[in-house]
Amino acid sequence: MVTPELFAAELHSSLTDASLSSMNFLNEVAQRFPEAISFAAGRPHEANFDVALIHEYLDTYCRHLAEAEGRTEEQVRRALFQYGRTKGIIHDLIARNLAADEDVVVDPESIVVTVGCQEAMVLTLRALRRDERDVLLAVSPTYVGITGAARLVDMPVVPVSSGDDGVDLDDLTAVVRRVRGEGLRPRAFYLVPDFSNPAGKSLPTSRRRELLRLADEFDLLLLEDNPYGVFRARGERLPTLKSLDATRRVVYLGSFAKTGMPGARVGFAVADQLVGDAAGGDPTLFADELSKIKSMLTVNTSPVAQAVIGGKLIAHDYSLLRANEREIATYARNLAQLLDGLERRFTGPSRDAVPRVTWNTPAGGFFAVVTVPFDVTDELLALSAHTYGVIWTPMRHFYDGVGGERQLRLSCSLLDPDTLDTGLDRLAAFITDQV
Amino acid sequence: MVTPELFAAELHSSLTDASLSSMNFLNEVAQRFPEAISFAAGRPHEANFDVALIHEYLDTYCRHLAEAEGRTEEQVRRALFQYGRTKGIIHDLIARNLAADEDVVVDPESIVVTVGCQEAMVLTLRALRRDERDVLLAVSPTYVGITGAARLVDMPVVPVSSGDDGVDLDDLTAVVRRVRGEGLRPRAFYLVPDFSNPAGKSLPTSRRRELLRLADEFDLLLLEDNPYGVFRARGERLPTLKSLDATRRVVYLGSFAKTGMPGARVGFAVADQLVGDAAGGDPTLFADELSKIKSMLTVNTSPVAQAVIGGKLIAHDYSLLRANEREIATYARNLAQLLDGLERRFTGPSRDAVPRVTWNTPAGGFFAVVTVPFDVTDELLALSAHTYGVIWTPMRHFYDGVGGERQLRLSCSLLDPDTLDTGLDRLAAFITDQV
Structure with missing residues (x-):
């Protein structure tokens, strides 16, 4: 048994803060399931990364x-x-x-x-x-x-x-x-x-x-x-x-x-x-x-x-x-694909199967929010990552207290069209199975 | 008369902290007298700077x-x-x-x-x-x-x-x-x-x-x-x-x-x-x-x-x-020149003129401390910069309270041999005139 030199209870309170610890949990899930398609990361698209640009x-x-x-x-x-x-x-x-x-x-x-x-x-x-x-x-x-x-x-x-x-x-x-x-x-x-x-x-x-x-x-x-x-x-x-x-x-x-x-x-x-x-x-x-x-x-x-x-x-x-003409187009395409994809999967003929799934329709940016008829917990995220191969973020982590219990955030900035589509299929399967 | 949006008394106490404000004063002196030779800055020597190295x-x-x-x-x-x-x-x-x-x-x-x-x-x-x-x-x-x-x-x-x-x-x-x-x-x-x-x-x-x-x-x-x-x-x-x-x-x-x-x-x-x-x-x-x-x-x-x-x-x-072979030699040369230069100017034949000026003899690094028989104030620093064209740091700024009143810090890292020598001449003239 090793004796620690320090104790968490004697360190600054931010280190044991519940809302920040939960973000660490989210990162861990992403690391534990690297093969899962991630709607969690708000990272920029990588198509135009080129080391020569730095020089x-x-x-x-x-x-x-x-x-x-x-x-x-x-x-x-x-x-x-x-x-x-x-x-x-x-x-x-x-x-x-x-x-x-x-x-x-x-x-x-x-x-x-x-x-x-x-x-x-x-x-x-x-x-x-x-x-x-x-x-x-x-x-x-x-x-x-x-x-x-x-x-x-x-x-x-x-x-x-x-x-x-x-x-x-x-x-x-x-x-x-x-x-x-x-x-x-x-x-x-x-x-x-x-x-x-x-x-x-x-x-x-x-x-x-x-x-x-x-x-x-x-x-x-x-x-x-x-x-x-x-x-x-x-x-x-x-x-x-x-x-x-x-x-x-x-x-x-x-x-x-x-x-x-x-x-x-x-x-x-x-x-x-x-x-x-x-x-x-x-x-x-x-x-x-x-x-x-x-x-x-x-x-x-x-x-x-x-x-x-x-x-x-x-x-x-x-x-x-001007510098981001390509990126602006990429994110607009991804957002449209995300919103259209939700529409196709959760309304029309299949609507009866997954009632009361709604989402907002942002006019830009990286994020949209989906509201579902069940509690969105960290446990469900782990299940979604493990069994369905898709990761997203429970909205409750962005509330400092009460709120967002039945919502999840989807980010579409990092994905390519095919991956985005497959990810939405997996997400639809996950949500349908919870309802 | 413009009405401010904020008041210093309502901002964090570090912003009006005496010991940190004094460091701002030192920077201001250096900026006000750019032509003065500076023994104040603890910056690395610039001889080997080369943008190609970054690439x-x-x-x-x-x-x-x-x-x-x-x-x-x-x-x-x-x-x-x-x-x-x-x-x-x-x-x-x-x-x-x-x-x-x-x-x-x-x-x-x-x-x-x-x-x-x-x-x-x-x-x-x-x-x-x-x-x-x-x-x-x-x-x-x-x-x-x-x-x-x-x-x-x-x-x-x-x-x-x-x-x-x-x-x-x-x-x-x-x-x-x-x-x-x-x-x-x-x-x-x-x-x-x-x-x-x-x-x-x-x-x-x-x-x-x-x-x-x-x-x-x-x-x-x-x-x-x-x-x-x-x-x-x-x-x-x-x-x-x-x-x-x-x-x-x-x-x-x-x-x-x-x-x-x-x-x-x-x-x-x-x-x-x-x-x-x-x-x-x-x-x-x-x-x-x-x-x-x-x-x-x-x-x-x-x-x-x-x-x-x-x-x-x-x-x-x-x-x-290994990466710093040239820099190690440069700083060793500068430190030796600084200590020898103090010795030549403040001992021997001229010693009677400036009694009780002493200094320590570091075995490396950028800094040495000179002790003088008078109070080293910010006002004297401004005088030294303006009239003698040489800048240094009052040691009192490194004490959080009492100490260093009759000491000044000399840094020799940034200087070339000729400048260092001229700087020491100016410093000797300044100190001699205060005694």
């Missing part, structure tokens, strides 16, 4: 530094090799991208380049969480990454219903009032307005404007997370909250994991809020406060990784819509 | 995956592009490096690859800090990065005197007893045993053994930070604490910023401690607990950045001693 993007970025910015060879070498600026070195390129694709015009100084969007969330919540009175509001169901970031800084997450179209503004109002009535401070409200993970919902433009008005009324920051906005499958793109934000209420959380390359681990925050100083000094930029925290967390984001993303932005004239 | 290392790593590990082209592409293993993808290469250079033999599964050593510190402290009773002991003066990491997780840092040779073990004993007597839990003791930053001290081997014995006696983890151990200028290399660690008391914090390339931002933790489960389940590896925290902090370390470091390790047969 190309690096060279493109170095050429840009030399030619467009007039840096000497020594300065270019230093930019890639040496410790770099805490807020990042491709902030200007990101600002040009936001202007080109999102109609968001911001001073590059208000951008902090981060180690993926996850670090941007941690920086923001760490800055906002001063003491035990500070809480985060988050749309429910919510992305597990924001729950994790909140756990790391001991910040409670208070759910706000996503309603039918992304956010239930009446519930938001009620929650703000209730939380304040309890003596707590709702520091921000987190949401994914476009093709949300996990629900696949998008907030209509009118609701975006109402939400911004409410944020003003309640003196509330909005954390807009937008990893999927580029991937609209049908209809017109909607304006981001940040593009409508006349009063600096929105901290925009950006990710290049889906539009750039997951392996670069580059994301960013746009934090153009002013921070007042009690001593009456000049206000600082919230981005500069996030930068101070970053200096204690990761020092700076790898300049090599930033150069890869920077090179991709330059190569496509700063437009990720 | 070469990437290719070397990809070839290794294909040839040594038998991965298909698709698998190699996926390894670099896609989301990766949370604990990293070059853990096995790092384990080979530790065996080759440090006589440290560990299971690669006990290694977590991190975004620089800074993230390894944050992961470790976040895991160990459960509530307000948990404190960190740290050698004083100490590296500001560990202070920052501790502030981020609201963990008080209790100083332990570094004494004459790195750690005053009597003081460590007294501090552990006092802290426990106050009902607090000293969760770990942080130190840099080799060529410490900022003091340039190294712990003799006999002291290392005594320290390990004390750690056993006190049931205390040791956090061994070793960024400079490779850079011995004279004498025999000493064994790392981890190589002497028979009872898994040591969490080894590794950095490739000086030995690999700062721009990759890759570091690691070796955490082979067992973590017991109150429910009586199998113990887990502390590395796996750190990995859970990493999944909420940065998800994973950029595989592209890891590939660059991995390629460098492979290219030099896993030895950083």
